Amino acid sequence: MAGPRPVVLSGPSGAGKSTLLKNLLKEYEGVFGFSVSRKCALHQSPGNCVKGVSYRNKYLIACSHPLDTTRSPRPGEENGKDYHYVTREYMQASINKGEFIESAVFSGNMYGTSKASVQAVKDKNLICILDIDMQGVRAVKTTDLNPIYVSIQPPSMNILEKRLRDRNTESEESLQKRLDAAQVDMEISKEPGIFDIVIVNDNLDDAYGKLKDALIEEIKKVQKNNLSS
Numbered sequence: 001m002a003g004p005r006p007v008v009l010s011g012p013s014g015a016g017k018s019t020l021l022k023n024l025l026k027e028y029e030g031v032f033g034f035s036v037s038r039k040c041a042l043h044q045s046p047g048n049c050v051k052g053v054s055y056r057n058k059y060l061i062a063c064s065h066p067l068d069t070t071r072s073p074r075p076g077e078e079n080g081k082d083y084h085y086v087t088r089e090y091m092q093a094s095i096n097k098g099e100f101i102e103s104a105v106f107s108g109n110m111y112g113t114s115k116a117s118v119q120a121v122k123d124k125n126l127i128c129i130l131d132i133d134m135q136g137v138r139a140v141k142t143t144d145l146n147p148i149y150v151s152i153q154p155p156s157m158n159i160l161e162k163r164l165r166d167r168n169t170e171s172e173e174s175l176q177k178r179l180d181a182a183q184v185d186m187e188i189s190k191e192p193g194i195f196d197i198v199i200v201n202d203n204l205d206d207a208y209g210k211l212k213d214a215l216i217e218e219i220k221k222v223q224k225n226n227l228s229s
């Protein structure tokens with residue numbers, strides 16, 4: 001496949017994925033594309049995310065590829081720009097054929113990231129970031145997208161809980177859900193062969209340095225291609 005390798009970024013909620021990404025996008029403008037459908041579905045705001053602003057303003061960047069959805073276009077929205085509008089039958093059939101990396105249902109409508117949309121980001125000479133959970137990671141493993149698999153982990157459960165509480169974005173119920181899921185995620189990340197690199201986000205600058213080191217080859221590839229085109 002042509003273009004820079006995509007990057008899978010996974011890890012428990014609150015581990016610091018968005019914080020690290022924000023730094024990366026700021027330092028390397030025009031190098032990354034983004035895929036956020038699962039996260040959008042969890043944040044219950046996929047429409048906003050595609051336009052670049054999630055419900056808590058975490059993603060102040062434009063997605064460089066549209067998600068597929070079965071929902072109807074709203075006035076002013078354009079097919080291929082805001083979303084790829086597809087029928088439920090088509091999307092379900094595509095999912096069954098394994099053409100989607102991830103999909104989720106929100107308010108009765110399906111949303112998803114197709115392999116083709118990740119390829120489209122690569123074709124634009126952008127590194128596609130897939131910010132996905134373990135289920136998504138396993139789905140990507142069955143594709144030929146050949147990403148760099150990065151796991152971001154918190155230093156400890158106690159610190160994760162404190163960061164999530166301090167972030168002030170979760171109800172007690174959703175906080176507990178995230179902590180339960182985090183425990184499982186932290187265990188899985190230790191399994192050999194799943195991730196190319198596991199970064200423990202204790203000191204932010206150190207963690208960011210490690211993330212940059214892991215991606216620098218692809219970043220340079222994009223920059224070099226940009227210079228020569």
Ligand SMILES: Nc1ncnc2c1ncn2[C@@H]1O[C@H](COP(=O)(O)OP(=O)(O)OP(=O)(O)O)[C@@H](O)[C@H]1O
Nearest residue numbers: 012013014015016017018019163167201202203204
């Ligand atoms: N190294 C760090 N030291 C201290 N605080 C941090 C560090 N990294 C991130 N944080 C803080 O921890 C909180 C959680 O980080 P962030 O929102 O980036 O996590 P996330 O993995 O993207 O979570 P989610 O998957 O829920 O979006 C934020 O308030 C962030 O400012």
